[in-house]
Amino acid sequence: MHEASLVRALLTQVGKLLTGHNGATVEVVRVEIGPLSGVEPTLVEIAFQQQVDATPCCGATLKIKEVPLTAVCRDCSNEFNIESFRFQCIACGSNQVRITHGDEFRLLDVELRTASPVTTQPN
């Protein structure tokens, strides 16, 4: 179970984004998890809940977007989704495929709430 250490890395990165946003709080942390990312979404969620309140991201919500594993065939250039880890082109049967998406645990974006009043720009 290495989700805990990856979530720690995630929270550190999000914490760094707070620098330069004085008094801001983190509302939402949006991540993407693919089937070959090596992490399990449920365990990421649990690790996040266990750790978040002890960090500057205290109170933040984690939103996980689960994405499919996609590949492109090196032989016929077909782009397709890999199901059940069958690394084979569904069009030509070639096993020379390059993974294009779904093998990472990515930080997509972060929503910050700034407590300072909105200043209206003079025209």
Added chain:
Amino acid sequence: MTSVTTTIPVNRDIKAELKRQAEEMRCDFARRGTLVINMLSSPGAGKTSLLEATAKHWRGQRRMAVLVGDLATDRDAQRLAPHCPVEQLTTGGACHLEIPLVQRGLEKLGSNDFEFLFIENVGNLVCPASHDLAEHLRVVLLSVTEGDDKPGKYPKMFRTSDAVVISKSDLLPHVPFSVDAAIVDARLIQPDLETFTVCALTDGGIEKWCQFLERARDRMISAVNVTAETVTP
């Protein structure tokens, strides 16, 4: 007093910084002529035995060192110590090695004048697959007692590996394990896998395995030289 929500786009792999560090270290190792091999398997598949046999095969000819990761004890380091420089990396509870642990191990090794540096990962076919340790080669061991159906069950491990070593081949007559079936299953996940069958206790297959590593190091050095020639007018 109103509050305002701002979305900060990032769109970056959480391990991006670690991957960058790993890439930098990999280039440094290559320039120094050190081929780094990340050795992975389930516990007890024979990583340490394979490294003992490798060190004996190369004795007096090749300079190798080992960083060996375990949750506890320095038993593997003690086994390897008579054969080559070795440092035990004790992870406490962690199920895999990460770059900072490797860096600490390298500092303890002192010398960096090795032709081959093996990183024997924690026995685990899951988590170590997600961590780049600056290796040039990722090698997964599968012992014949584990069953030939394992590659398909651990797709990330086999997809990210360069070679599979089927170990404990002396037990083949006693277990229902098909080397061919295991290789076919592994190549469904990673068609370019190199495969070896070894028995570390009897030295079976060790010469072929060592030659593979020697060729990989030669290729690495040629690639470094080509890059150097391109850069230097």
